[in-house]
Amino acid sequence: xxxxxxxxxxxxxxxxxxxxxxxxxxxxxxxxxxxxxxxxxxxxxxxxxxxxxxxxxxxxxxxxxxxxxxxxxxxxxxxxxxxxxxxxxxxxxxxxxxxxxxxxxxxxxxxxxxxxxxxxxxxxxxxxxxxxxxxxxxxxx
Amino acid sequence: xxxxxxxxxxxxxxxxxxxxxxxxxxxxxxxxxxxxxxxxxxxxxxxxxxxxxxxxxxxxxxxxxxxxxxxxxxxxxxxxxxxxxxxxxxxxxxxxxxxxxxxxxxxxxxxxxxxxxxxxxxxxxxxxxxxxxxxxxxxxxxxxxxxxxx
Numbered sequence: 001x002x003x004x005x006x007x008x009x010x011x012x013x014x015x016x017x018x019x020x021x022x023x024x025x026x027x028x029x030x031x032x033x034x035x036x037x038x039x040x041x042x043x044x045x046x047x048x049x050x051x052x053x054x055x056x057x058x059x060x061x062x063x064x065x066x067x068x069x070x071x072x073x074x075x076x077x078x079x080x081x082x083x084x085x086x087x088x089x090x091x092x093x094x095x096x097x098x099x100x101x102x103x104x105x106x107x108x109x110x111x112x113x114x115x116x117x118x119x120x121x122x123x124x125x126x127x128x129x130x131x132x133x134x135x136x137x138x139x140x141x
Numbered sequence: 142x143x144x145x146x147x148x149x150x151x152x153x154x155x156x157x158x159x160x161x162x163x164x165x166x167x168x169x170x171x172x173x174x175x176x177x178x179x180x181x182x183x184x185x186x187x188x189x190x191x192x193x194x195x196x197x198x199x200x201x202x203x204x205x206x207x208x209x210x211x212x213x214x215x216x217x218x219x220x221x222x223x224x225x226x227x228x229x230x231x232x233x234x235x236x237x238x239x240x241x242x243x244x245x246x247x248x249x250x251x252x253x254x255x256x257x258x259x260x261x262x263x264x265x266x267x268x269x270x271x272x273x274x275x276x277x278x279x280x281x282x283x284x285x286x287x288x289x290x291x
Contacts, residue, residue, distance in 0.1 A: 013216055013235055109239050
């Protein structure tokens with residue numbers, strides 16, 4: 001199964017790391033779209049097929065929470081699952097994300113396993129040959 | 142709580158550096174920035190991140206240029222000749238963001254902390270008498286400076 005995954009983070013290095021980690025988690029064959037804030041992501045989602053969104057919270061222009069709330073108000077976008085990937089890890093904040101409609105939450109720093117554990121229940125299993133290779137140090141983080 | 146926060150920051154630096162940058166990290170000492178030995182090094186990019194909550198202030202991290210290059214290579218999985226200064230600064234800001242968020246979660250009393258957006262700062266403007274933690278990473282030193290509001 002090939003997915004279309006949108007990564008929303010204002011940091012180019014972090015987008016690269018998430019992309020690399022998705023590969024290690026078995027989603028390496030996916031189409032990856034990138035946006036640097038919620039506003040740019042909304043525009044991208046209106047013109048591209050997206051299966052799942054991985055979004056940071058703390059971003060300039062439009063933060064992750066406002067991004068999710070706005071997307072949930074648009075009929076074409078409201079069913080797309082959102083996973084928040086953020087350093088913001090207190091219980092109140094996580095509850096706020098989930099109440100806004102987020103489907104999952106991953107705390108930074110993360111591993112391929114923690115990304116996969118959240119992704120699989122939301123968008124499904126990855127192909128067997130793509131699953132995490134524990135023996136590869138470059139990918140095992 | 143200030144002491145707890147400094148210890149949480151030191152632990153967090155080790156965890157983040159080892160998990161996301163694949164480098165061994167060893168806590169060296171706590172003291173003042175003045176004693177950390179980085180102030181006289183020319184190429185030491187610095188970044189600051191403000192936080193508010195049960196305690197408010199900012200965390201400043203200073204990483205020698207050579208080490209930051211190695212960390213950026215490991216973080217992004219790109220060879221050094223493809224790494225621009227912007228990417229290295231972006232990596233430093235992400236390091237700071239993860240360290241600060243991870244440390245504050247360890248101390249979270251339930252009220253939560255709010256983090257600002259990391260920014261590159263001039264390390265020479267950071268007061269040298271502030272408390273600082275030194276972490277040894279790959280034969281270099283990362284310094285974290287805690288600047289709490291009164």
